[in-house]
Amino acid sequence: MSTVAPPRPAAAPPPPARPSLGARALGLWLRWWRRLTAMRTAIVLLFLLALAAIPGSLLPQRSLNQNAVRQYFADHPTLAPVLDRFYAFDVFGSPWFAAVYLLLFVSLIGCVVPRLAEHVRALRAAPPPAPRRLQRLPDSGELATPLPGPAALDVVEEELRVRRFRVVRRDGAASTPPGPAASGPELSAEKGFWKETGNLLFHLSLVALLLGLAGGRLWGYEGSILVTEGQGFCNSFQQYDTHSSGALVDSGDLSPLCIDLEDFRAEYEEDLTAASYTADIRYGGPGEEGEPATIGVNDPLRLDGDRVYVTGHGYAPRFTVTLPDGTAFTDVSAPFLPSDQTTMSSEGALKLPDLGAGVEDQLALEGFFAPTGLMQGGVLTSIDPRPLNPQVAVLAYQGYLGLDSGLPQSVYSLDASQIERGRLAEVGRANLAVGETLTLPDGTAITFTGVSQFAALQFSHDPGQVWVLAAAISVLVGLLALLFLRRERFFARAGPAADGGGTVLTVGSLTRGGGESATRFAELTGQLRAALDARSPTPSAPPSGGAAPEPEVSPRDR
Incomplete structure (x- = not known):
């Protein structure tokens, strides 16, 4: 008797193979890449970039005005250090601003390049x-x-x-x-198709604009200096009052150019507002006679990517200091910074650390200059920005100025700590008109001999200027095509x-x-x-009314 074997149960399907660690990592990377290169992400990053630039426009920046940053620290001793930890005074060079900038750059490239290839295929199809x-x-x-x-x-x-x-x-x-x-x-x-071309041109130009700005930041530099009539400067970081440079700029990369200020003229409207600033300069290489030129606020000197701008002006009172032994220092001067742009009232300091052998105390003058001086209640004020009646109120100090202490101090004011410590003592004060003299107790005579004007000049080198201009024009052209086609x-x-x-x-x-x-x-x-x-x-005849029949359209168009 034969027996039939029972049917064997069906084998269970094998479990699905788990993807490898490398495949999971690749999938995760692709998902994040698609999110980063989405147009929505690019718009969000562009908004964050504009938002991140707000502190840079509200707070003083070290790259533009270090004196203003120091003043902010003095006015807000508790808040300023906290803000400084978050690079609030160096916003455009901060790591978080650079991170947003680079992410936007990568997002735009990853978004535009595939669309460009697709657009090229569409043009040929x-x-x-x-x-x-x-x-x-x-x-x-x-x-x-x-x-x-x-x-x-x-x-x-x-x-x-x-x-x-x-x-x-x-x-x-x-x-x-x-x-x-x-x-x-x-x-x-x-x-x-020009509509999509304009769309791609807009985004590609935006990438080019970011590249131009980045190139200007990396290879550009600028410096500001106050130059009195009859004086000059050469393009060197050591001579500038304030300067900033890109990360890839070395001192040897600066253009060999020297500027001499021969004459400065400021013209005013009837309401005493400034109408124009004009400076007659001579420029050339070190040791050269140079070529003459006239520059203004909106008319800079342009030389192979370099620009020399006039950004402001002021006055530099001149003094003659005569020591008791008869030694005279003729027409020494220092720029006084305007404290009131309407009347050009100015404040400043003149420091004389080296008066010669046998003189132990150093001399300094701190004062208030009025281009058109008028005494009101015993206080000197100015009623006109033009030098119609120049007067100066000076305070004379003798002692130790602290210039060799190793600590930085402003050239436009005295170090208050030296006065507080008693190292610098006041020895005289007076209101002087041109030709009047203040005599100190030791016999030193200080005579106010006149006033010269100074120009605030800015030397700027930005290799990305032309690139940025072309990119900005392309952005506008692409935007117009995108909107109107x-x-x-x-x-x-x-x-x-x-x-x-x-x-x-x-x-x-x-x-x-x-x-x-x-x-x-x-x-x-x-x-x-x-x-x-x-x-x-x-041809079909028109109806009796004389009008041509209208084409039949679908009901949804009616």
């Missing part, structure tokens, strides 16, 4: 076939004509090419899936008329990037109707 049911398009209608189908499409093609459409003719049966609405020869046309597609299919005579053209349109698509479609179909009637052997 033919317009797509017409949809099977043209009546379902947002703008559609029918045009009846006694012309046969191919001849009617010839008229439509000619009219569209005049309007700069790219046109392709196809056999409807071969180009579309079978169906009752997909018979007869057809025509596809499109234009408006339209992407349009037009389709037409020829079919026999219901009565067996002539042709019925089914037309449809798709418009992107602009409103009033129904109006534009009605205008185009009206022009096509006129062209078809003009080519017809028996």
